[in-house]
Amino acid sequence: MSPIRRNVREMSAYIPGEQIHEPGWIKLNTNENPYGPSPAVAEFLRTFDPQTLRRYPDPDCSTLRRSISERHNCRPNQVFVGNGSDEILALCTRAFVEDNRTIAFFEPSYSLYAVLAAIRAVAIRPVSLGPDFSWRDPVVDDADLFFLTSPNAPTGMAYPRDRIEVFCRNFPGVVVVDEAYADFADTNCMDLALQLPNVLVLRTFSKAYALAAIRCGYVIGAPELIAALFSIKDSYNVNALTQGVALAAFEDRDHTRRATERIRHDRERLAEFLRGKGWTVYPSQTNFLWIKPCQLTAKQLFTALREKRILTRWFAGPATGDYLRITIGTETEINRLIEILSVMPH
Numbered sequence: 001m002s003p004i005r006r007n008v009r010e011m012s013a014y015i016p017g018e019q020i021h022e023p024g025w026i027k028l029n030t031n032e033n034p035y036g037p038s039p040a041v042a043e044f045l046r047t048f049d050p051q052t053l054r055r056y057p058d059p060d061c062s063t064l065r066r067s068i069s070e071r072h073n074c075r076p077n078q079v080f081v082g083n084g085s086d087e088i089l090a091l092c093t094r095a096f097v098e099d100n101r102t103i104a105f106f107e108p109s110y111s112l113y114a115v116l117a118a119i120r121a122v123a124i125r126p127v128s129l130g131p132d133f134s135w136r137d138p139v140v141d142d143a144d145l146f147f148l149t150s151p152n153a154p155t156g157m158a159y160p161r162d163r164i165e166v167f168c169r170n171f172p173g174v175v176v177v178d179e180a181y182a183d184f185a186d187t188n189c190m191d192l193a194l195q196l197p198n199v200l201v202l203r204t205f206s207k208a209y210a211l212a213a214i215r216c217g218y219v220i221g222a223p224e225l226i227a228a229l230f231s232i233k234d235s236y237n238v239n240a241l242t243q244g245v246a247l248a249a250f251e252d253r254d255h256t257r258r259a260t261e262r263i264r265h266d267r268e269r270l271a272e273f274l275r276g277k278g279w280t281v282y283p284s285q286t287n288f289l290w291i292k293p294c295q296l297t298a299k300q301l302f303t304a305l306r307e308k309r310i311l312t313r314w315f316a317g318p319a320t321g322d323y324l325r326i327t328i329g330t331e332t333e334i335n336r337l338i339e340i341l342s343v344m345p346h
């Protein structure tokens with residue numbers, strides 16, 4: 001008899017993107033922000049007193065939650081902060097899904113959702129998208145939880161807000177709109193989290209705030225849903241350094257705006273170049289592009305770029321194997337990518 005639970009023995013773990021520590025690589029594979037966090041973060045760390053590390057952190061993240069609630073015009077009891085938005089996704093699977101019910105999400109979307117369902121030992125309901133990864137009204141009647149990623153990953157495409165609203169109003173369970181990339185988008189669904197009792201909108205500090213290493217995310221929604229997350233979280237789920245660093249970055253709006261504008265600009269510049277080569281480029285509202293090359297396969301392109309020390313992300317499988325995801329790096333990195341691609345076959 002194995003001491004390991006059956007679902008844990010049988011599940012496939014999440015595979016994080018490759019982290020390369022060798023110098024000389026251009027890393028466009030994990031949707032990190034190349035410009036780094038606000039200088040306010042360095043200042044916070046410079047003046048941080050290590051003596052305070054002997055105390056437990058604020059279990060409620062009160063200061064950070066207050067600041068987040070002011071930004072989104074809601075009350076602190078509508079905000080929950082987690083150890084990365086991944087932790088919040090995991091808590092949602094524990095708080096909102098009965099044992100014999102299912103978790104639904106679009107296929108393709110963030111591959112962690114299926115892993116969280118496997119850990120929780122509940123069924124999944126992958127929902128197909130429309131043609132070219134466009135929105136299709138999901139028909140789901142047995143799910144307690146829907147992870148709705150908009151803008152979607154890995155396609156980069158945002159779905160029409162009105163269609164999302166209609167879906168949320170009709171869905172009987174909880175909808176988590178995963179807006180990890182909303183800071184790079186023209187629109188978002190935050191207002192739905194403030195209006196509808198079954199909608200949570202999830203954001204992260206890992207992308208627009210360039211703080212993937214500190215692990216911080218937040219979710220906004222009805223006080224009842226937020227209270228449920230509070231009741232099951234680890235007592236001190238967000239450490240003191242993370243709370244301070246996240247707050248410093250959150251309050252420097254100019255820095256974040258400048259970085260996201262540069263990334264959006266280079267995203268469109270790269271998209272135009274790739275379309276000029278005749279490749280398919282999906283309309284992105286994120287800090288990455290989802291592309292389909294011609295003349296060579298996506299896997300061949302991934303390998304050719306790797307040989308030039310440019311790391312991108314290729315996802316095997318029938319829904320994703322023909323495509324490549326390219327994170328938008330610095331202006332210089334994108335120039336180098338364009339230079340290399342210019343001499344590759346069309």
Ligand SMILES: Cc1ncc(COP(=O)(O)O)c(C=O)c1O
Binds near residue numbers: 087178203204215216
């Ligand atoms: C759609 C989506 N949601 C959530 C996350 C996780 O973000 P975090 O770093 O806050 O855990 C990612 C990370 O890549 C993502 O792509």
